[in-house]
Every structure is written in C-alpha cells, then in structure tokens.
Amino acid sequence: MSVVGFDFGTQNSRVAVVRGGGVDVVCNEVSDRVTPYAGDAARTLQVGNFRNTVINLPRLIGRLSDEPAVAVEQGFETCQLAEKEGVVGAAVSYREEDAVFSNTELVGMFLSKLKAITYAETKLPVSDVVISVPSYFTEKERRSLIDAAEVAGLNCLRTVNDTTAAAVCYGMMKTDIPADKPKNVIILDIGFSSLKMCVASFLKGSAEIKGHAFDMSLGGRDFDEVLANHFAEHFLETKKVDIRNNKKALLRLRVACEKIKKILSGIQKTKLDLEALIDGEDFTLVAERAQFEELSMSLVDRVEKTILELLQKANISVEDIDSVEIIGGCTRIPSIKARIAQIFGKEASTTLNADEAVSRGCALLCAIDSPLVRVREYKIADTVYFPIKLVGDQNLGEVEIFPAGSNTCETHTFTLTLDHSISFPLNFEAHYSDLTSLPAGTPSQIAKFTVTAPKDLEINESSTMVFDAHVNSSGLVDITKPRVEVTTAVPTDEEGKEEAKTHVTSLSIKVETFRLPRATVQKMKDAEIAMSLHDRLIAEIDDRRNAVEEFIYEARNKLEECYSEVSSEQERESAGSALMTAEDWLYGEGAEVGKEEYVKKLDELKSIFKPFISRIVERAKAASVDSEASTPYSVEAPQMDMD
Ligand SMILES: Nc1ncnc2c1ncn2[C@@H]1O[C@H](COP(=O)(O)OP(=O)(O)OP(=O)(O)O)[C@@H](O)[C@H]1O
Ligand SMILES: [Mg+2]
Structure with a gap:
C-alpha cells in the first residue's frame, strides 16, 4: 500500500510518497512534479476549451451555489458555475452532451487522477492518504473533501492545514532543532488564491502550532488581476474596447499577466505581445517591476496586516520569531520578500522547498497515521481557529x-x-x-x-x-x-x-x-469508476489506432529501403497496395471503430510483412555465421515491432 500525501492546491497539486526511508515527490504522466488544473499547460488548453474547463476546485468545495464566495469565484472561472443537488457545480459538455457535475464529483475526478499518478509511480494500491487544506477551511469544506476522496476510492486519514503540513516537513527533516529551547518559526504560504501562515514552536521530536492567520482572498491570481486591470484600462483608453467583457480575451490577458508577474520576479522590465487579442487587434504589454510594485502595494500591505494579526493571535513578538520560512509560488515576488525582511529585520528563509513542503508534510503525516510503515515518533499539535x-x-x-x-x-x-x-x-x-x-x-x-x-x-x-x-x-x-x-x-x-x-x-x-449520505457518495463513486473506465477505454482505442498508423508509415518506408533484397517486385507491390487500402480504411470507415478492430487490422498487416522479416533474420543469421571467422562485425535485421 502506498503511503501518500496530496497537496491539493488551487492551481497546482503535488503528490508525495514515503518509501525506502525517504519522501519523494512523484512525477505525473508528462514527467512533471506538479499537476495543475490551472497551471501553464492546462491554462493554454483552457484558452481553447474555456467553456468546459473548471478551475479553482478547492475554492468551491463544500459551497452552496448561492454563497457570496461562489459569485466571486464565477469571476475567475470561464465555465458556467451551476447548482447540482443544492451545492455548487459546473455546467460543461461531457461526451458531447450537456452535463452538470457537482463540486464533490469534480474534486473526486481530480483526486482520482492524483491516485492514478501515485499508482503509476509506486505500483502499489493507493488508499490511505493525507490531504492538505487551507487553514480557513471550516468543517463543511473539510467534510466535503473527505467525501470527494471517497468518491475517488481514497480513505482520507486526515485533512491537514497546508502550513501545519509544511511545519511537519520542517520539524521532521531538520536535524538542528534543539531539545530544550523551543524554536519559533513562522511558516508563510502564498499560493494561487490565498495567503496562509502559522507560528510553529519546534522542539526535537515535536511541533506545536501556536496560531494561524490567513487572507483567503490574497494569492497570485490577485497580483495577476492587478496587472490585467491595468492593461485592460489602457486598452479601453486607447482602443475603446473593454477586454474584460470578452471571456476568451480576458483569459488570454490573465495568462499573459501571470507570465509577466513571474518574469518580473527575476528581471526589472519585460514585454509581451498578444496577437489578435480582441477584434483582430494586437496588444503589446510592457511592464516594469517598479510599476508592478506600485500597482500591487495594497496587496503587500495585506500580507503585513496578516502577519501582525498572526503575532497577536499567537501571542508572540517579532523578537521571539527565530525565522520566517516562506513557501508557495507567490512568495517569489521580491516586494513580498522585502516586506517580510522589513517587518522581522531579517531575510525570509527558504529552507523548505517552496513548492513541495506541503505535499512532503502530508506524506509524512500519512506515514505517522499508517500502520504500514515505521517512522520516527513525531508529535504535532494544531490549534482551533474558529471557536x-x-x-x-x-x-x-x-x-x-x-x-x-x-x-x-x-x-x-x-x-x-x-x-x-x-x-x-x-x-x-x-x-x-x-x-x-x-x-x-x-x-x-x-x-x-x-x-x-x-x-x-x-x-x-x-x-x-x-x-x-x-x-x-x-x-x-x-x-x-x-x-x-x-x-x-x-x-x-x-x-x-x-x-x-x-x-x-x-x-x-x-x-x-x-x-453526504452514504448512498449518494456510492452513486458518485460508481459514476467516477464508469467515467475512468470509459477514459481508459478511449485511451486504449487511441493507442491501438496509433499503432496501426505507425505500422503503415514505418512499413512503407522500409518497403524500398530494407525489404527490396528479400522480396520480389510483385510481393512489394501487393504489400504496398495493402498498406494503401489500410490507410484509406484508417482515415475513412475505420476512423472510429472499436479497439478489437484496430488490433485485427494490425495483425493482418503484420502477417503480410512477416515473411520479409523472417527472410531478413535468416540472412542476418547466415551472414553472421559466415563472417564470425573473418570479421568482428555482426549484421542486424531491421527492427520492427512484430509481436
Ligand atoms: N517566480 C514567480 N514569481 C511570482 N509568482 C510566482 C512565481 N512562480 C509561481 N508564482 C505564482 O505562484 C502561484 C502558484 O503557487 P502555488 O503552486 O503555491 O499555488 P497553489 O498551492 O496551487 O495555491 P493555493 O495554495 O492558494 O491553493 C501562482 O499564482 C503563480 O503565478
Ligand atoms: Mg498551496
């Protein structure tokens, strides 16, 4: 059984597993350590299919469709949010039909994907898991996430606050934590949609969370929005068109602004061209770090305000804080780092891996909770935020x-x-x-x-x-x-x-x-299994179809190159015409047939080419026997997948 932790982020999710005495972050099917549903790659896809792309899943979990937070989220979504059985969901086109999925179902699908990523890496059953949540999640959101995990066939051992998970990672991985005098560390996480922080007091073998503070609507997307609004205003002034009224153009602008924001973390000035952004008009975005800092000053002020709130809640002074560990992608913004340094009189520390600390902490907690592995004893005490x-x-x-x-x-x-x-x-x-x-x-x-x-x-x-x-x-x-x-x-x-x-x-x-009632969860789980099986079947059909296509091209190339010496002209003509017929079939009536038919077609083609391959192999064997005495080289038959 895998021992696994999920960092379930608004933009990026990560999977970590405990194995072989260490913690590893697992790569997904495209060899990436992050699995986004609103990340760079997914957002590029989103531009092409924006009505059917649901993002920001953690922001919607456990919410009723008429809650004020849902209206705010609609502003960041390009799909239409809708209601399903009283809770918020999304209206999308699924298998070319209109469908509404509740947020629990959508999160279930996403967690099921993370489960598949874990299995592909560990080859072990995946069931027990610890999942991170923002500290502002109330009972309702936490329970909905546990339901969604069940829909994905997972047993959520605990939902842990992101910053608490990072504290566990810090406490268990660091070797210089004193046994007598507590080390007070602020873990500060700014992600895509929110700011979360806690004060953790570490002693060797234990961590006590002294308090949490957060700003649930201050994240990277709000910094992007400041830039997007700035450019939209400029466009409105010069071209008399408001980009914000066009969903697709606004999405492209937001994606570009996120890029600019990231670039400005490294250099002082940048320029980005957006071709045919709206009504065929191109738009060039020029931005300087100083200008971005000015535009986003009030957001950085809110980071400071939350830090002061945290110190007050945890009843601790600036002087008693030994270090401020920053995590989450957005803490790479220089003006945020500068503000932290100004408040504490010292630079923010980056001991923790900013992107992976939360998932690693979750995996370590899963190891602590699980009877399957033995880990060093570690005590963690969190605090209640909402009385x-x-x-x-x-x-x-x-x-x-x-x-x-x-x-x-x-x-x-x-x-x-x-x-x-x-x-x-x-x-x-x-x-x-x-x-x-x-x-x-x-x-x-x-x-x-x-x-x-x-x-x-x-x-x-x-x-x-x-x-x-x-x-x-x-x-x-x-x-x-x-x-x-x-x-x-x-x-x-x-x-x-x-x-x-x-x-x-x-x-x-x-x-x-x-x-949710058990029967409802079971129904969602059955639907999720059916959808996963359908997706797998589609993937297998695509795979078999691609195999036929590949064979046709490869065999055609080899017909004159490699098989001319082992076949008659008539044989080659007949093989070539079989390939042509197969190709016509593949792009015609065979374009949308079942897996078995592609398998049959591939077998048919292989049987035509098998004699050529056998003759080449025979020749190669004979040549190798003849030449063994005189030459150190061997003759190889051309490689072709004939199994
Ligand atoms: N170099 C950078 N400079 C500025 N911002 C960055 C940089 N790299 C990443 N970001 C921002 O970090 C954010 C993503 O961070 P992260 O992966 O921690 O979010 P998340 O965990 O998905 O979100 P959340 O914790 O709010 O649910 C995005 O807004 C992204 O633009
Ligand atoms: Mg996060």
Whole structure:
C-alpha cells in the first residue's frame, strides 16, 4: 500500500510518497512534479476549451451555489458555475452532451487522477492518504473533501492545514532543532488564491502550532488581476474596447499577466505581445517591476496586516520569531520578500522547498497515521481557529467547548447535571461561536448530536451526564463516550465509614454532520469508476489506432529501403497496395471503430510483412555465421515491432 500525501492546491497539486526511508515527490504522466488544473499547460488548453474547463476546485468545495464566495469565484472561472443537488457545480459538455457535475464529483475526478499518478509511480494500491487544506477551511469544506476522496476510492486519514503540513516537513527533516529551547518559526504560504501562515514552536521530536492567520482572498491570481486591470484600462483608453467583457480575451490577458508577474520576479522590465487579442487587434504589454510594485502595494500591505494579526493571535513578538520560512509560488515576488525582511529585520528563509513542503508534510503525516510503515515518533499539535460552542436543547443552554487557540486532539471532558426536567433523547448542536470570524456564507452549525439512553435508566439528583469532546487531527469536532454517572456513598468494611462509588451507564450517540449520505457518495463513486473506465477505454482505442498508423508509415518506408533484397517486385507491390487500402480504411470507415478492430487490422498487416522479416533474420543469421571467422562485425535485421 502506498503511503501518500496530496497537496491539493488551487492551481497546482503535488503528490508525495514515503518509501525506502525517504519522501519523494512523484512525477505525473508528462514527467512533471506538479499537476495543475490551472497551471501553464492546462491554462493554454483552457484558452481553447474555456467553456468546459473548471478551475479553482478547492475554492468551491463544500459551497452552496448561492454563497457570496461562489459569485466571486464565477469571476475567475470561464465555465458556467451551476447548482447540482443544492451545492455548487459546473455546467460543461461531457461526451458531447450537456452535463452538470457537482463540486464533490469534480474534486473526486481530480483526486482520482492524483491516485492514478501515485499508482503509476509506486505500483502499489493507493488508499490511505493525507490531504492538505487551507487553514480557513471550516468543517463543511473539510467534510466535503473527505467525501470527494471517497468518491475517488481514497480513505482520507486526515485533512491537514497546508502550513501545519509544511511545519511537519520542517520539524521532521531538520536535524538542528534543539531539545530544550523551543524554536519559533513562522511558516508563510502564498499560493494561487490565498495567503496562509502559522507560528510553529519546534522542539526535537515535536511541533506545536501556536496560531494561524490567513487572507483567503490574497494569492497570485490577485497580483495577476492587478496587472490585467491595468492593461485592460489602457486598452479601453486607447482602443475603446473593454477586454474584460470578452471571456476568451480576458483569459488570454490573465495568462499573459501571470507570465509577466513571474518574469518580473527575476528581471526589472519585460514585454509581451498578444496577437489578435480582441477584434483582430494586437496588444503589446510592457511592464516594469517598479510599476508592478506600485500597482500591487495594497496587496503587500495585506500580507503585513496578516502577519501582525498572526503575532497577536499567537501571542508572540517579532523578537521571539527565530525565522520566517516562506513557501508557495507567490512568495517569489521580491516586494513580498522585502516586506517580510522589513517587518522581522531579517531575510525570509527558504529552507523548505517552496513548492513541495506541503505535499512532503502530508506524506509524512500519512506515514505517522499508517500502520504500514515505521517512522520516527513525531508529535504535532494544531490549534482551533474558529471557536466552537455546544448548544443543548431542553434549556441546557450553551458552553464554549473550544475557544480560539485551543489545542486540537486534546480531549476535554464535560459534565452536565441532570434532573427530572430532563429527558432523553437529548439534542446538542455544535456551532461556530464567533460568526464575524467566519468566511461569508458559512453556516454557524457544524454538527448535531442526539444522545439516547437505555429505557430503564433511572435519573436522580446525583445523576450527571458526562461526555468527551475533541477537535480531531482533521480539524473536525467530535463528541464521544456519552455516559450517565451516578455517584453514591457506599458503606465500607470500616465501621461508620463510607466511600464514593460511581455507577456508569453508557449512552448511545447519533452524529449528523455535513457528510453526504452514504448512498449518494456510492452513486458518485460508481459514476467516477464508469467515467475512468470509459477514459481508459478511449485511451486504449487511441493507442491501438496509433499503432496501426505507425505500422503503415514505418512499413512503407522500409518497403524500398530494407525489404527490396528479400522480396520480389510483385510481393512489394501487393504489400504496398495493402498498406494503401489500410490507410484509406484508417482515415475513412475505420476512423472510429472499436479497439478489437484496430488490433485485427494490425495483425493482418503484420502477417503480410512477416515473411520479409523472417527472410531478413535468416540472412542476418547466415551472414553472421559466415563472417564470425573473418570479421568482428555482426549484421542486424531491421527492427520492427512484430509481436
Ligand atoms: N517566480 C514567480 N514569481 C511570482 N509568482 C510566482 C512565481 N512562480 C509561481 N508564482 C505564482 O505562484 C502561484 C502558484 O503557487 P502555488 O503552486 O503555491 O499555488 P497553489 O498551492 O496551487 O495555491 P493555493 O495554495 O492558494 O491553493 C501562482 O499564482 C503563480 O503565478
Ligand atoms: Mg498551496
């Protein structure tokens, strides 16, 4: 079984596996270490098929179609977002028919692709996986991702905050972490769509996350947008046309602006031509770093604001920060690095691989969680960002069970005094207690717990209900072991003395979360398997068709070159005409036939050429026997795939 971690990014995803005592980032089918759905290559394709290309999948996960965040995302998408079974999805053309896929299905498809990439590399079954999420993901998004993983046939062991995963990578890979004095490090990640950061306090063998901060709408795409708007304004002024009203032209402009942004990280000035951008008009983009820095100053100010928020949340001062580790593609922008250096009085550190630290951390966490491999013990404690309260019915009131900043994975035991006014079932709801801190549109309710008791349970004044609560390693709220405890004074052997004895009755608990019903997930999973099989079949058909085409061209070339000495003119004429007929068939009625027919056609052609090859092989053998005594050279038969 593979031990695997996915960095599920908005633009770029990476897969890392733990094997042979190390962590490797895996290459995909085009030998790339990143798998994008909005990266350079995919975006070039997107220009050609923009209505059917869905990007920014992590931004849509778990969202309802009417949430404000979805309207924002529509501005970055070139396909039409739509609703499917109440959640957001995309309307695309699939197999030449209109279809709507929900975000869970789309993410399931993408994760299934990452799974296939992993399998192609490890040749081991892929099931358990740790997947990264931004720290601003609430319960709803995390649970949707877990559903999508299940659709892809994966068992998501945990959803981990990106920066926490990078902290694990840092803590486990670095050899100079002290055992006595904690080393305080800020992990700062700016990716394609968001800024995330945390303060991690490292000791040898452990990391404690002291706090998180983020700006969920500040990423590389916002820097691109600043440039795109600047150029669009210029175009509007000079040509009186607003590029922003034309989806395809805007997409080409955005792709160009991303290129410019990256180039300006290395040099001071650049120029890019966009031919026939709109209405046949060419557009030349000229940009200087200084101008870009001025245009994007307010974005860099927001990076600073988030850093100050983080220091306050983690209750730590600038002086106590030992280093600031930067990760994520966007931290390559010089003005961001300069601002960090200005705040901390020292350069940002690049100890971590900016592109791969998150996936490596995920893979290491998978190794920690998995019984399949043995890794050095490593303790990681994350913190709760959004405070959580529990609200009970029957006038039980509410209690904040996890204030912001409390440790995840620490179990808290809660006690509730019961009296005759209370009857089972008892209902509790977990809610986020600070609505102002939540991303707009996030519902406050997280989960519902219904506690039931055995019919014969007697409740008296000394009955208390006790339960354990914790936020697990995936950042999800869990209530376990509900029980009724009755403590009574029981006489002891010693005369006149009594001791307290507690009688415990276990209660049952039903938990309702944001997870989809099992039957719905199974239906999506079946559909995903059917689509994968269909894709595989199409790929196999293409493969067989290409094999016939290749054979025709290769055999035609060899007919005069290599086979003339072993065949009569008549034989060659007849073989040549068979190739011609096969070619006509391939581009005519055989253009869209099944795999078997291509296999049959290839076999037919091979049987025509087999005698020529056999004769060449015979000749080569004879020549090699004759020449063995006199020459060190051997004669080789021409190579052709005849199997
Ligand atoms: N040299 C560079 N200079 C400036 N920006 C860069 C450079 N290289 C990459 N980027 C930007 O980094 C971003 C991609 O970073 P990354 O791969 O970390 O994103 P992601 O993980 O997919 O996104 P997120 O973490 O927000 O979900 C893009 O906006 C890209 O343009
Ligand atoms: Mg990222």
